[in-house]
Amino acid sequence: MKPRTAGILGGTVLASIVVAVAAASGVPPFIGANVPDSKVTGTTGPTASYDGVTLRPVDGGPDYYGTFKNGLPADPAFFPIAVWFESVLDQGNIALDTAAGLNTYVELTANSDLQLVRASGMYAIPTFASPDASGFALSDEVDMWAGPGSTPWTGKYPGEGPLCTPEESKCGYTVQKERRAVSPQGAMLYANYGKGVAFWLSDEESVEFFKGIQDVVSADTYWFTDPSICAKGEGGAIIGYTRDLTPDECRLAANYGWTIERIRTLQKAGNTTPIWAFVEAGHPFKDSANATTITAPQIRAAVWSSLIHGARGVIYFNHNFGGDCISQHVLRDCGVQVRPTVTALNQQITGLAPVLNGPFLDGATTATGPVDFTTKLHDGKVYIFAGANKATGGPATFHSKCGGSTAVVLDEDRTLPIVDGTFTDTFTDGNAVHLYRIEGGGSCGL
Template sequence: MTSSRRRYSFIFGIACAVTLATTAAAATTVSSHRSHDAIRRAGALTALHGTVPGINTLNLPRVPWAGGSAYYRKFSAPRNFGWTSPKFFPIGIWWDVASNSTEIKYDKSLGINTYVITNPAMSYKLFDKNHVSYIGTRLNGQPRNDPAWVGDFLGDEIDGTSSSPAQGEAKLQAAVNALPDHHKIRYANFTGMVVSWLRGNPTWAAAAKKYVNDYTDVVSMDAYWFSTKQCLSRNPEGGGFMIPWKPNQCRTPQNYGRNVAQMIRQDATDHKRQPVWGFIEDAEGQPGISPMTPAEQKAAVISMLINGASGIIWFNNTFGGACPTSGGVVRTVEYDPSYPCARNIKAMGQINRLIGSLAPVLNSQSYRWTFGPGLETMLKTYNHSAYIFAMPTDDGAKPLGTRSFKLPAQLRGRTITVLGENRKIIPLANGTFTDKFSALTTYHIYKIS
């Protein structure tokens, strides 16, 4: 390049920078068909930063994790059934019974790829035939080497149903001892007791640590904040949890994220890592409680992912309420589209399919980065792009509305695509942008390429 052209390029870049700084007080949001003005601003950023390289890794610390899909390589059953593929993210359903392939295909259309505990009379052959996984105890006639049987089930809520910690520990150890091999993952689900009432209670704290760390390869915890009456209490006892919360934070999507965050914290106490799966109901619950909305349902799943969930399990029964069923919610909706909670199953399918489309992203290790106040976020990179999952916090420290983001230096000078919203955001030259979060259920997923 000649000297005169270098001077022109330099002056043009400065001029564009000045234009950008003086005409945009905040980041610009544009539709998928960007205006000439937006394109000009993008050109200014390119002039400021030069050629923008692809994003492979960021110079940021990582969030500790179990290993994504690669974690399952040590277990031959899930390894041989496709679980080590980055394109596979476990999305399970609890006690869903299918009597034929048509019903399983319906479940798969909702994004379900794993069945967790079911009626022992269900035909195990349907799983392998339709390439869906099974985690549970042996079904009638099921051979130990059934390819679809990827996980052994050790127990449900043993922490809350045992008369003493010693009895609960004995139950789990007996379940482990009864297994002939360790080719499958070992899974158990617990209650919120394993992450609460630990302070000042060393006996229970030690038992809770053992429950979560000593027997399983995959773990989850259920706490149905939208469907039980705990949140109706004047004092729902949020102060007793590992991550304390206030009464107005009880019945929120973010409290499901706290479930996962607390289980990850408890799991890390032995300095080892196993996948923690999020657990959520697929319909509303007890009488006297306002129904869970589809928006709340989807936002709760996003919060669990942001907080580190390595899989999702949907509880497929109801507690009475407006949506009673004796055959499982999903199967009821399949045959009765007028069922009151059909909208929840539709929402479940939408968020499951979104997860499936982002499986390789979710199976990558997250980075530590604080984008700004009033946000809970997750940052990942995959295939030369960065992904930011974001939603507002529920602590009330910052009113709902506009949130400000500051990007890491490596991500500056790039246009942001907001997935599923048909819009783009062009950050300012200093890597900041703003976006709106009008409700606790609002979430956005940003892709930066």
């Protein structure tokens, strides 16, 4: 994947829904509108309801990964935490990556040792077939470089010559179907899309990339670092392409959750495949006036926004094309800036994997204040995960139908009293994330 900075404006997107929800909730109709509980929709699997609360499984269902040949573990204690396009040449590479809390490689250099990856308890999803792989990656960002169309594909990639026949036509649908046709039988198929499905293409054009193509999907929208993403024709999708976003509206962790929701709307209701978060770990664009380096707090907030919105895996973009540490191995080479925070974040996600893989309690929680949030149920305990959706942050009050006496704030060594099902906390800025486990309550009858 290479960062892109230009494109075309096309179609309608989720913005109208966001505006409508915002108007109903009294929140300004732009970023991260506060709505009752998770905005995740269209998951598969059985649901159960009681007194307005619905128990809903994660996208694909909890055992999804175990349905593929040599797939990822279906163990609820496993949550995919991946790095993009690494090279694994020796045990030292593996040691650095596992120490950072990674467990999966998405895309790998051709000279990587996949036998070593598997023998080390790691998992690989390369673009080439291998008996040691746990999946197969289709073409990356094909929505951008080949476009929405079904003309013949020449078999070439950007920089190698004409892509489609005729040359000026679009052949992205063809590319993915041909890549799928050469994939190993029974393998889990993964694809990453870009600004095409996120911003530039119409819904009608975009949904064609989700009709029986891949089994796991992601989209890379680098809200904190992309020099052009705040423009009317890109990030402006959030507000109906009416204007450019302001810096506070654009450089916001909650927008990574918006990307997850955008991809979910393009899939068939009731048959949503798992969506993985895609978050930059450094400075992915060459230096320009608007290219920036993501900070450690921003990485954590972006990942948690994605998880709050139902992401079932995390991928870190691991390449710096600008900034003060040019590298193809950011989490190995540029660790002073972000590695400690990313390591702690990955450990936290791994520890909460059974909760993240567990069902949602839709309708169990309401909130007032500048937050996006979701409610989960695991082992009889209710969890509320929340992240700020405004750059300024602010106080937020949560009310849980499941009751409770205390909200334990995970990994913060503090608790909050719950009175009549209600508690209040402060989100200091747009990167604030708080994770709560409710004690002394029930499971809303589910």
